[in-house]
Amino acid sequence: MKKILVLTLFVVLSFGTVACSKKTSEEPDHTSHTDSAFMHVHGLGYSPDGKRLLIPVHNGLSVYADGKWSDGPGDKHDYMGFAAADNGFYSSGHPAPGSTYKNPLGLIKSTNEGKSITVLALEGEVDLHGMAVGYQTHTLYVLNPQPNSKMKRSGLYYSQDEGQTWTNSPMAGLQGQITAIAAHPTEKSVVVVGTTEGAYFSKDNGQTFTAFQIQHPVSAITVLNSGDILVATSGRDAKLFKVNAVTKQMAMIITPSQGGIAFIAQNPVSPEELAIVTEKKDVYITKDSGAAWHRVASKGVRK
Numbered sequence: 001m002k003k004i005l006v007l008t009l010f011v012v013l014s015f016g017t018v019a020c021s022k023k024t025s026e027e028p029d030h031t032s033h034t035d036s037a038f039m040h041v042h043g044l045g046y047s048p049d050g051k052r053l054l055i056p057v058h059n060g061l062s063v064y065a066d067g068k069w070s071d072g073p074g075d076k077h078d079y080m081g082f083a084a085a086d087n088g089f090y091s092s093g094h095p096a097p098g099s100t101y102k103n104p105l106g107l108i109k110s111t112n113e114g115k116s117i118t119v120l121a122l123e124g125e126v127d128l129h130g131m132a133v134g135y136q137t138h139t140l141y142v143l144n145p146q147p148n149s150k151m152k153r154s155g156l157y158y159s160q161d162e163g164q165t166w167t168n169s170p171m172a173g174l175q176g177q178i179t180a181i182a183a184h185p186t187e188k189s190v191v192v193v194g195t196t197e198g199a200y201f202s203k204d205n206g207q208t209f210t211a212f213q214i215q216h217p218v219s220a221i222t223v224l225n226s227g228d229i230l231v232a233t234s235g236r237d238a239k240l241f242k243v244n245a246v247t248k249q250m251a252m253i254i255t256p257s258q259g260g261i262a263f264i265a266q267n268p269v270s271p272e273e274l275a276i277v278t279e280k281k282d283v284y285i286t287k288d289s290g291a292a293w294h295r296v297a298s299k300g301v302r303k
Contacts, residue, residue, distance in 0.1 A: 019191065038062060038300035039157055041094070041277050043263060045084025049111060050269030055090065055277065056082040057085075061114045062302065064175070064283070069302040073115040075099055081131030083183075088110055092128035097254070107140075107163040121163035122148055125289045130178065135185035135268065138162065140205065143178060160188065169206030182223040182229075192229055194218025199231045213250065214241055217259040218275065219279065225271050232261035232276075240264075240276075240290075251292040257282065 040058035049062030051245045053064040054072065056079035058094040061072030072266050088111035095101035122128075125174035130143030144151045151157050157166040176197030184190035189205050190204060196217045212231065219234035227245035230253070231236065238260045241252045255261070260279040267273035272289045283297035296303050 028150035038281050041281055043082025044277050045263040046267050048086050048268045053275050063295055072113055081128045083131050083133040085133045085135050090133050131183055132181045132183040134183040134188050139188040141183050141191050146160045158205050171206055172198055173209040179218055182222045184223045185225055191219055194221040220262055220264045224266050230264050234260040239298050256293050
């Protein structure tokens with residue numbers, strides 16, 4: 001038991017470090033920030049109707065739709081652990097300057113793309129950098145960095161009632177430091193994670209994990225509507241793989257990314273449309289499952 005607890009603490013704290021590092025590559029500082037630039041990127045997701053790409057960028061949401069960028073509505077909260085679902089998005093992070101919300105936000109939800117938010121749990125207690133949600137099941141998975149009123153120790157937890165109660169998952173079989181996490185859109189017990197050692201699959205809410213045949217550090221991971229999994233590796237030889245959920249066979253998807261991919265999202269209405277954000281804050285979209293890509297932001301500057 002002691003070995004599991006030590007591993008749990010190690011991987012959670014590591015994810016917090018990696019999550020922060022995803023937002024620091026070649027970023028403008030606060031004094032040079034403009035309305036057309038991302039300061040940080042903290043996630044990626046589509047609106048439920050598939051018409052808008054939503055990117056939390058430290059000061060609220062940046063929205064791409066119909067070939068144009070705009071700022072999302074509502075207060076400019078610093079959303080962390082951003083996770084899109086069919087009923088809106090879930091997140092954590094820090095309140096906007098002048099907000100009446102406690103810092104950190106804990107677990108929050110918005111059903112109107114940030115125009116307003118609802119605090120679900122843990123306001124003023126914890127900032128959850130590592131979070132995933134089942135797109136249709138709404139099962140939440142979080143990497144809890146420290147003890148709080150609902151989670152008595154650090155580690156991987158899941159909730160099926162929007163954060164009112166949480167169950168700890170021991171993560172048996174997991175190796176390395178967690179760098180990415182994603183939930184299956186329709187199967188509430190399936191969660192996948194990327195680590196510094198590779199990619200891992202769980203069908204029991206993270207109680208146990210089995211490894212994919214990817215023995216490289218993982219920078220991003222997501223589960224597609226089909227159940228197949230996209231895994232992005234990091235390092236000089238960074239690649240994007242599609243893993244068959246049944247056979248576990250892998251196929252490489254060619255991307256224009258120079259370096260690692262930080263986040264991946266699939267359009268819920270048009271499954272062939274994918275979006276990626278690189279660690280250099282380039283944003284690309286493909287409408288044909290990766291045959292061709294279109295860059296819509298370069299090094300954090302919106303085109």
